[in-house]
Amino acid sequence: MTNRTSAVPDSTLSSPRGGEVPxxxxxxxxxxxxxxxxxxxxxxxxxxxxxxxxxxxxxxxxxxxxxxxxxxxxxxxxxxxxxxxxxxxGGSSDKIDVARVAGLLGLFVAVVLGANWVGLAICLGVGTGVATLLFPGEKPLLRAVATGFSFWLIAWGLFGKLLDLPLP
Known part of the structure; x- marks a missing residue:
């Protein structure tokens, strides 16, 4: 018998430093x-x-x-x-994808700045659609169009029409 709390070698079930969790x-x-x-x-x-x-x-x-x-x-x-x-x-144990983070930040700023000229509902739709293209997955164009249309519909229909909120 060993003095281990787990029978699995190198298991993460038992803490390495006498009860402390890393x-x-x-x-x-x-x-x-x-x-x-x-x-x-x-x-x-x-x-x-x-x-x-x-x-x-x-x-x-x-x-x-x-x-x-x-x-x-x-x-x-x-x-x-x-x-x-x-x-x-939890958190990122790998390197952070700086290009993706910068792209999302730039997209966020573009949506905020463009809302007064183009309209908030359209900017949200285009912004979220483009944001989905920055992430891997199947059928990226279909996902982008569906996501963008859904966000536009929520902003325009729910907030603009149903709740009668003035949107830029």
């Missing part, structure tokens, strides 16, 4: 948690600048963004606590 992705997860907290906090700050409701019972245009940002703050705080407690929540 934290391979600690810094990645810590950065993600902090960025998520900052993003949600900024979103909350911006939603507080939106006007309040006009009558009793009217929630006003700032209500939904405020609720989304508070939810984001709560989820980000829970994520940060999990990271600080030592939970390895």
């Amino acid at each position: 934290r391979q992705h600690f810094w990645q997860n810590l950065v993600v948690a902090c960025v998520s907290l900052a993003w949600s906090g900024g979103f909350l700050f911006m939603s507080l600048a939106l006007p309040a409701g006009h009558s009793r019972g009217d929630v006003g245009p700032g209500s939904l963004p405020m609720q989304v940002s508070i939810f984001g703050l709560v989820v980000s705080a829970v994520y940060l606590v999990q990271v600080l407690r030592g939970s390895d929540l």
